[in-house]
Amino acid sequence: MLISNLIIFFQCFLVVALLCYLFWNRKKLGLAFLFTAIGVFQFLQIFLTNTFFVSIGPEIIISPGTFVLFYSTLFCLLLVYICEDLIKVRSLIYAIIIANVLLTVFQYTLRLYNLDGVTTTSTNLSSLDFVNFRGAIIGTFLFVLDSVIIFILYEVFSAIFRHLFFRIFITMSIVLFIDNLIFKTVGLQTSLENFDKSYIIPPLLAAFYNSVLFSIYIYFFEHYKKPNKGKSIKDIYSFIFETSKYLNDQYHLNQKNQLIESKLIDSAKQFEIASKIAKLGYWEYDIDTQHFILNQHFYNIHKININTGEPIKISVSSYSERFIPEQYQKSVNTKIKNILAINEQKYNRTIEHPIIYDDGTTGMVSVSIFVEKYKSGDYKKIYGVTQDISHLKNIKDNLKISQKRFKSLVENAVDAIAIISKTGKPIYASPAMFNILGYNEDELSSLVIEKDVHPDYIKTVLNAFSLSLKTPGVEITKPLSKWRRKDGKWIWLKGVFKNMLHDPAINGIIDNFTEVTDVVDYQNELKKQTELRELLLQISTDYINIPTKNVDAAFDTALKDLGTFVNADRAYIFSYDFENNTSTNTHEWVAEDIIPEIDNLQNVPMEAFEEWVTTHIKGEHMYIENVEHLNNLKLKDILSSQGIKSLLTIPIFDNGNCIGFLGFDSVKKRYQYSEKEILLLTLFAEMICNFNNRIKKKEEINSLLKKTTEQNQRLLDFSFMISHNIRASVANIIGLTDIIYESDSNNEFLDMLNESVTKLDYTIKNISDLLNFQNLNSLLEVKPYNVLNCVTNVLSQLNNIIREKQIQVNLNIEKNIYINVIPAYLESIIHNLITNAINYGVTENNKQINITGKTHQNHITITIEDFGSGIDLSDDEKKLFNLGSRFHTSSTGLGLGLFTTKTYVETMGGEIKVQSTLNKGTKFILNFRK
Incomplete structure (x- = not known):
């Protein structure tokens, strides 16, 4: 029994597979093969229903004719109904009915051979009973009934069940059950008293198994989509049974077809004539x-x-080699391949290419290619029309030349010509108009003055148009106005209106206009640059005689004027300090509602914007149109934190060295700077540099003047001091000489004479040193000198006196401190100050001298401190470093030490300060740049 079940379900699968395959290939094979297969199945199922039965379960006997073939036929009806239409379903129903009738009639006629007097080779009349007449009639009736019920139930359950499987399964379960019940009770005259599971299980099994197979096929091979609206029961019934109406429609359809066929014949003849005249050739692929x-x-x-x-056949390669010149074959083949690759179901394209006629001459053809494809993308049909356009091309070429001449004349006379209706709608436009406004011919009617003219100019344009309407034949100037292109860009137009509504050939208002955007932009740019030049000239003029104390205020004013002029939100000046690798914001102007940043941008490390600095050192400007597009994330974060959207910085150079930059920030919105703006802003940067140089020169001149005045005063003081010292020494020498001549004992006076001569020699030596000081400056080399080594060398020279006086020297000098100085001068400075501390800062109660050396951010400090007699700075501070100044009664010097020390310190770019309290001590402070 298991084997029987497997066989019958396998047979069912094969029948369904065959039917589905034939249905799937209906586009290539048509439905004839499917109908033929079902016709064969009808014969088999009728024969098997009467002759062959198998058991598939206890007390369940079925015929493969019914279970496999007949039920599959009913399912095939539903398949055609779902995937095709009722026309094809009706044809299939009628074919099956006719097959049943013919089969029954044929089987009945076979019995006539057994009448008296007719010879037959058959010995068994029962073998002719392969058709049960009552069963055949009932079966045919049931088939018609099943067909109607199937479609009606399917439409009913389509509104109830969403999934296709359930609609098919429920529908077919009911139909197969009713069919089985009626056939057994009416056709086979089986009593309902014998009603058992054989009435129910076989139809349900067949319904379920076939529903699974057919649903799978429909879902995966037919790409089924549920229709939005199903057919009504009335429509289904009427379509199947109203044959009179169908025949009447068919009659009218035949008449219509005959009329169409007649017209097609006439059209074919007309096409034949037209093809000859137009030189058209039809082809199919x-x-x-x-x-x-x-x-x-x-x-x-x-x-x-x-x-x-x-019709004549020719291969693709033969056509190409025979009719297309060799140099064009590749390009033509490529164009055709591209056309065939288009992903559309139905389309056409046209190409033109040269050809070689059979007589050896050449010409030009136009080929229109029509392509039809299935949904799957496979080609359905490829055909086309070839036209000889050699003559047309010559005419076209000549026409192009004429049009080109006409177009040239029109475009040279006026850039664009448009004809406008009295309502303001364009009805014609020359090609130049499309080029100017960016629209194409299809978009011409969308142009409207109220929409496409800038709001500031709508009124003036409409006034000119209205005036033109009132004055036919008169040119009315269309004022300079701003219009919007298709891409949204505003352009400037200027032209004239001329009312030609009275001329039937024109029947409109001619609008001649030209684009003057470049002219207007140039004028605006020229005006802007003139204003900027005037601004720079005004700034330059203001700076000529500005006092140094007003420089900062002048820079702030200039930044405000320039920033406002270029629509910047922030303008600023930065200085570079390459020694400390920092940059400082020295001046800043900000627009209203913009946050100042100058306090946050002091001594900013250059490494934060190294790329920026490198660009400036090269002499190039740094222009960032959109900060959001920066790849340097560190710089992007710095700028974004200040709200900057666009930025322009221009380097400031002094004698070939970059000393800073001038910058502009756009915070509220992005701004695009032009090359001319950059050039003019560069001029302002140069102006800043020139002004700084002028200030420096002025300061240098003032410094030189001050220094010269001071030196003259020093020389005057020096001359007074020297003349006094020399006169005193000479007077002493003269007096001692007289005494020596008059005295008998000369030793004491000779010692005094020696002392006076020695002082005179010291004085003359100091005079020589001071006179040669300036010359020595240019000869001595400035180089790094270790402070600790310098102090140690000086202390070793004074070691004897320090030891003799038992002085305690406390050193607190950082290691590896180097100063760029003249070593001899630095040692002389340290020597003088330590010697002064030994001579005047050491007492019996305090014999200490403190010497320190420290590094600060921008400078190095050396201090020499003692705790001796001190100096009263309230009286002596101003003359402390003057020539000949002495502040201790015990001093035996000439007053040159501190003067020389200060001179040496300032020569090397340093400064000297003093802090002193009487009877408490003195501290000398030396500051040198790093």
Whole structure:
């Protein structure tokens, strides 16, 4: 029994697979093969229903004819109904009914052979009973009833069940159960008293199994989509049974077809004549054989004499080699491949290419290619029309030349011409208008003055248009106005209106206009640059005689004027300090509601914007149109934190060295700077540099003047001091000489004479040193000198006196402190200050001298401190470093030490300060730049 079940379900699968395969290939094979298969199944199922039965379970006996073939036929009806239409379903129903009737009649006629007097080779009359007449009649009736019920129930359950499987399964379960019940009780005259599971289980099993198979096929092979609206029961019934109406429709359809056929014949004749006149040739491409099928006119075009009257086939390669010049074959083949690759179901394209006629001459053809494809993308049909356009091309070329001349004349006379209706709608436009406004011909009617003219100019343009309407034939100037292009860009137009509504050939208002955007932009740019030059000139003029103390205020004012002029939100000046690798914001102007940043941008490390600094050192400006597009994330974060959207910085150079930059920030919105703006802003940067140089020169001159005045005063003081010292020494020498001549004992006076001569020699030596000081400056080399080594060298020179006086020297000097100085001068400075501390800062109670050396951010400090007699700075501070100044009664010097020390310190770019309290001590402070 298991084997029987497997066999019958396998047979059912094969039948369904065969039916689905034939249905799937209906586009290539048609439905005839499917109908033939079902017709064969009808014979088999009728024969098997009467002759062959199998058991599939206890007390369940079925016929494969019914279970496999008949039920599959009913399912096939539903398949055609779902995926095709009622026309094809009705044809299938009628075919099955006719097959049943013919089969029954044929079987009945076979019995006539057994009448008296008729000889037959059959010995068993029962073998002719393969058709039960009562069963055949009932079966045919049931088939018709099943067909109607199937479609009605399917439409009913389509509104209830969402999934296709359930609609098919429920529908077919009911139909197969009713069919089985009626056939057994009426056709086979089985009593309902014998009603058992054989009435229910076989139909349900067949319904379920076939529903699964057919649903899978429909879902995966037919790409089924549920229709939005199903057919009504009335429509289904009427379509199947109202045959009179169908026949009447068919009659009218036949008449219509005959009329269409007649018209087609007439059209074919007309097409034949038109093809000859227009030199048209029709062709088709046979997808299977990959050959062109060409008609007679095609060969006439190519000047080939073939009079067969039948279509001629030629391969693709033969056509290309024979008719297309070699140099064009590749490009033509490529164009055709591109056309065939288009992903559309139905389309056409046209190409033109040169050809070689059969007589050796050449010409030009236009080929229109029509392509039809299935949904799957496979080619359905490829055909086309070839036209000889050699003559047309010559006419077209000549026409192009004429049009080009006309166009040239029109465009040279006026850039664009448009004809406008009295309502303001364009009805014609020259090509120049489309070029100017960016629209195409299809978009011409969308142009409206109220929409496409800038709001500031709508009124003036409409006034000019209204005036033109009132004055036919008169040119009315269309004022300079701003119009919007298709891409949204505003352009400037200028032209004239001329009312030609009275001229039937024109019937409109002629609008001649030209684009003057470049002219207006140039004028605006020229005006802007003139204003900027005037601004720079005004700034330059203001700076000529500005006092140094007002420089900062002048820079702030200039930044405000320039920033406002270029629509910047922030303008600023930065200085570079390459020694400390920092940059400082020295001046800043900000627009209203913009946050100042100058306090946050002091001594900013250059490494934060190294790329920026490198660009400036090269002499190039740094222009960032959109900060959001920066790749340097560190710089992007710095700028974004200040709200900057666009930025322009221009380097400031002094004698070939970059000393800073001038910058502009756009915070509220992005701003695009032009090259001319950058150039003019560069001029302002140069102006800043020149002004700084002028200030420096002025300061240098003032410093030189001050220094010269001071030196003259020093020389005057020095001359007074020297003359006093020399006179005193000379007087002493003269006096001692007289005494020596008069005295008998000369030793004491000789010692005094020696002391006076020694002082005179010291004085003359100091005079020589001071006179040669300036000359020595240019000869001595400035180089790094270790402070600790310098102090140690000086202390070793004074070691004897320090030890003799038992002085305690406390050193607190950082290691590796170097100063760029003249070493001899630095040692002389330290020597003088330590010597002063030994001579005047050491007492019996305090014999300490403190010497320190420390590094600060921008400078190095050296201090020498003692705790001796001190100096009263309230009286002596101003003359402390003057020539000849002495502040201790015990001093035996000439007053040159501190003067020389200060001179040496300032020569090396340093400064000297003093802090002192009487009877408490003195501290000398030396500051040198790093």
